[in-house]
Amino acid sequence: MTGSNLKFICVAILLTACIGSVKAQSLQEKLIDSAYSKISYSQFSAAKSLLSEAIRLVPNSARAHAAMGYVQDKTGQIEAALKSYDLAIKLDPSSPNAYFYKSEFYAERQDYKLSAQFYTEVLKLRPASVKALRGRAYAYRMLADYVSSEADYTAVINLEPDAWSYMQRGYIYFADNRYAKALSDFNKAVSLEPSDNFYVGSLINVLSNLRSFDAIIKANATFQANKKKDNHTELATVYAAEQILKKDYQKAYDLLEKADSKFTSILSLKAYVLEKLNHNEDAKALYIQALTIDKNLPEVKQELALLEKKMSVVVLADNLPPAIELISPTPSRGLGIVANGTATQVIGRAVDPSGLSAVTINGKAVKPEEDGLFTTSVILKAGLNQLLITATDVRGNKATKTFPVTVPATLVKVQPPAETIVAVTDVPPRFHALLIAEKDYIDPGIDDLANPVKDARDLRNILIGKYSFNTEDVDTLYNKSREEILQTLIQKCNALGDNDNLVIFYAGHGIAEKDKFGNVDGYWIPTSAKKGNMATYISTEDLNRALKRSNSRHILVIADACFSGAFTRSLTAAPASIQRQYDSPSRKIMASGNMEPVPDNSIFLKYLKQNLNKNQEKYLTAKSLFDSFYEAVLNNSETLPQFAAIKNVGDEGGQFVFIKK
16 A cells, blocks of 8 residues: 555545544534433433433533533432532533523522523623623622622613512612602502512512501502413401501501411511510510511511510519419319319410519429410319419419319210311311421532431321321421421411311431520521521521411421431420320420431331331320320330420410321
């Protein structure tokens, strides 16, 4: 073979290779374009197959790896998605796609600091990218960096003015107490999209927070002109505003009670109305609930501060004695549950705005809880007994009340009718559950867990399959943020009535911390949490604020998390019939451990589910359930399970009762 022939052959091979490479790249681009088409219809499995083939043809395509990362992200392959994004950036640092997807990845997981960083990388490459500016502006807003957020939204408005950006900048002004500018932007958003109730509704909610009731009525004219009139939250606000202007605060409150309580605008407006009705304690609780969901509500903080100041003035002027209530036993009606000479549990409450200094029953001192609830045992004789209760407030005002109680000479058991438990009203008891499971944690410093979601699903199947829980009354929250959990929890608790019963289940990480006074506070750790940042956890106080105003007859918290014992207090329970235990309200917690770590593979939940499944009793109290597996947990683990009342949220000694189908 001559040299010229060899040269020709080499050139031919190179040309063939080049042509093959061009064809491969062309085919790859078509595959990637097809994959994006599938992604737009959420057909991720098909998109993944197309992208796998594209990467096989040209392994070093940054665009293909970026798209693959997006698909992996949407199908739950978190680690694989991050690796694909990083590889795409390494292959082509000048392409914005992977940076953009990564910024959205962190935004969805509420890691707004990292989200903002990657949006910044996009903007270095594409300074006029409206999508990146919007994304970074929102991340800055969530980080409370209002200066940077305002600058980005202003840049968007200069490039491509739209209603959404005006509304978002309005929220920035609102959070920064610049109310005139906030209203100007909200009105601009409405003027750009006058037929969209979303923007009109947002304006109404802002006006509600500002207590601008006349302006709400005017905005309602636009709201009603639109064809779509199904936003009940804004309509409730409008109708309540009409009643507030008439000073009919009770009617306004009744209207707001029907609205969705997870919205802070509704919670704070209800608090405002309750304050007008002089229900200051309830108003204070709702203001606090709103701030529990969203700490960035300056107008609510101000109203709460003014209310607390007003309440302190009332305390200073207090010259009235405490109010005394006997909860159990029922005065004058006879016990029907004890024999002559048997120790009987007495439960009552004393309330005074100044606070209590002392409570006695028949001369015996008892220690009330912070909400005035007190419990003690008293020996009663057959026949008529007198319970003399005295309460003294911190200003020296004293009240004394006598309650007659009749006790039969022999034990009389009170049995519920066959196959049913007597309702407190004509409405039959209804059983609800809120199952919270936190498994996949965003912060790499917090280990993921294997079993919480599985345990929650198992428990859901048992409650619906074997007990009186309807499917529509069992809500699940799997891998949700602090805000989502608290919104749902507060809404659920506020919506329940006197014959509703609620199980709250939590499985996930937990922690306990001592404050400077040596008190131990318990925390649940949601998937959105930042390690070491207590503000991103769900605290004992957060839970108590949700439970405190609930009218539910019974609430049982089942917690499978480390240090859940920090949520409890001790309680001495007295024996009673099922019916009597159901009649008295309860707020109990059943925890997998006290003040120690608990394992991911939970022995506590193993036996709880097993005993709920195997139970043959028609009526099973929460305490009986706990007692049925307590020793099994002790014998097979290093944890010490707890069952107790939750402090200061209205427990009156009753029991949650599971009713078997």
